[in-house]
Amino acid sequence: MARDAASRPGDGNAFTRFFDRVDSALEPIFGAPPSVSDVDQTDAAELRTRPCPVCGHAIFEHAFDDLSGNIVMTCPTTERLPERATTGPLNELGMPAHGRRLVRYEQRASAG
Numbered sequence: 001m002a003r004d005a006a007s008r009p010g011d012g013n014a015f016t017r018f019f020d021r022v023d024s025a026l027e028p029i030f031g032a033p034p035s036v037s038d039v040d041q042t043d044a045a046e047l048r049t050r051p052c053p054v055c056g057h058a059i060f061e062h063a064f065d066d067l068s069g070n071i072v073m074t075c076p077t078t079e080r081l082p083e084r085a086t087t088g089p090l091n092e093l094g095m096p097a098h099g100r101r102l103v104r105y106e107q108r109a110s111a112g
């Protein structure tokens with residue numbers, strides 16, 4: 001004899017209960033985006049006077065090309081800032097480690 005319904009009366013079926021549980025588990029992670037109103041807005045004029053991390057010239061001296069949705073910034077000079085020497089530990093992307101990863105490296109180095 002086939003069952004007429006896959007659910008107990010009144011509380012949905014196993015399928016909907018499963019997704020209700022998934023929703024309630026993921027809501028803290030993927031819930032509504034945090035409000036950005038309390039984040040201080042950086043002044044646009046101040047941003048344009050910041051030095052470029054590649055060449056060191058101010059950002060307003062650079063040319064910006066909007067090519068198919070990708071904004072390409074062109075430095076006004078071919079001179080480049082020297083790369084910082086990295087003597088410490090690196091993260092999984094080959095960049096200098098910082099934060100918790102750096103703390104763990106230091107703990108391991110002091111322990112052994």
Ligand SMILES: [Zn+2]
Pocket residue numbers: 052053054055056057062074075076
């Ligand atoms: Zn530059």
